[in-house]
Amino acid sequence: MLIDTHTHLYLDEFSDHINEVMARVQTAGIAKCYLPAINSNTHEAMLSLEATFPETCIAMMGLHPCYVKENYLDELKLVEDWLQQRKFAAIGECGLDFYWDKTFIKEQYLALEQQIEWAIYYQLPIILHTRNATQETIDVIAKHAPRGLKGIFHCFGGNAHEAKQITDMGFYLGIGGVLTYKNAGLDKLMETIDLRHVVLETDAPYLTPVPHRGKRNESSYLAIVCEKLSEIKGVTAEEVARITTDNALHVFGN
Numbered sequence: 589m590l591i592d593t594h595t596h597l598y599l600d601e602f603s604d605h606i607n608e609v610m611a612r613v614q615t616a617g618i619a620k621c622y623l624p625a626i627n628s629n630t631h632e633a634m635l636s637l638e639a640t641f642p643e644t645c646i647a648m649m650g651l652h653p654c655y656v657k658e659n660y661l662d663e664l665k666l667v668e669d670w671l672q673q674r675k676f677a678a679i680g681e682c683g684l685d686f687y688w689d690k691t692f693i694k695e696q697y698l699a700l701e702q703q704i705e706w707a708i709y710y711q712l713p714i715i716l717h718t719r720n721a722t723q724e725t726i727d728v729i730a731k732h733a734p735r736g737l738k739g740i741f742h743c744f745g746g747n748a749h750e751a752k753q754i755t756d757m758g759f760y761l762g763i764g765g766v767l768t769y770k771n772a773g774l775d776k777l778m779e780t781i782d783l784r785h786v787v788l789e790t791d792a793p794y795l796t797p798v799p800h801r802g803k804r805n806e807s808s809y810l811a812i813v814c815e816k817l818s819e820i821k822g823v824t825a826e827e828v829a830r831i832t833t834d835n836a837l838h839v840f841g842n
Contacts, residue, residue: 590814590829591620591836592807594681594715594742594762594789597645598623598630598637601793601804610641612808619833621807622840623647624681624715624742627655628666646840648678650703653685653696653717660695664702671706677840679707680715681742684728687719697728704732707739713839714739715762722746726753733757740839743791748777755785760835764789765797765805768816778820783831787839788813 592613602609613621621641623634625648638647649670651663670676682703684696707714716739718725723746729737730753741754744761751761763786766772778786788810790797796805797812811825814832818825 589619589833590617590788590810591622591833592618592790592792592810593622593740593787593836593839594624594764595621595792595807596623596626596794597621597792597807598633599793602806603633606637606640609806609808610644612806613644616808616811617829618807618810619644620836620840621645622677622715622836624652624678625650625667626652626681627663631666631670646677648680648715649676650678650680650682650715651699652681653683653699654688656692656696656699658692660692660699664699667703668706671710676712678713678715678739679703679710680713680739681717682714683717683742684721684725685717685719686721686724700725700728704728704737708732708735708737711736716741716759717743718746722750726750726757729759730757733759738839740787742789743795745772745774748780751777751781751785755781760787760839761785762787762789763817764791764813765795765801765809767813767820768798769801770798775816775820778817783817783821783823783828784835786817786832787836788817788828788832
């Protein structure tokens with residue numbers, strides 16, 4: 589059994605053939621697919637997919653840092669409204685992204701701090717997106733980890749020093765298709781990381797693993813990531829699946 593801790597199966601890339609995609613998820617042994625929120629434009633699609641496949645798809649709620657713009661307070665208010673209406677698996681995805689646009693860095697920090705407060709208040713894990721901002725995100729989380737904050741650094745691509753800071757706080761490293769990329773260097777880093785600190789993810793439809801790189805990613809490809817990690821760690825794929833699934837269940841509590 590595998591758990592995809594981060595997948596956007598509700599996006600338009602899947603809408604025309606979602607039943608076939610979900611059938612492949614089942615065939616691949618993916619028991620759960622956790623759906624991170626992006627912004628208000630995708631909430632309806634995300635919640636609709638969860639309602640259609642309630643045994644497999646589980647929604648989170650949050651505001652992605654790339655969508656922290658002039659209207660970020662309005663977006664956060666919608667997140668707050670949803671959190672007051674029903675239970676979600678986690679707060680996210682949220683975080684800091686300084687890759688595409690640095691116009692709203694201050695607002696990204698404010699949005700992250702607010703979502704941390706919600707995670708603590710609702711006793712939910714937080715799912716963190718970082719790009720060109722891993723250490724900056726670690727620095728923010730370190731202030732709040734002693735308050736019981738837990739979660740995942742999604743799509744971890746940092747260095748050994750950053751990985752140690754994250755795992756020392758009790759957070760997990762989300763590992764996906766980048767692990768299969770020849771020049772990414774993540775494979776070398778994972779040789780030194782204990783599996784007890786790792787959860788698996790796809791980030792579908794993005795970051796497709798080799799040999800499908802260049803095509804749309806999907807959650808069934810999580811098995812490829814599992815196999816690659818088993819090769820790196822010198823253990824069976826079943827052992828990787830068991831440990832990472834236990835880690836995911838520990839994070840999400842279901």
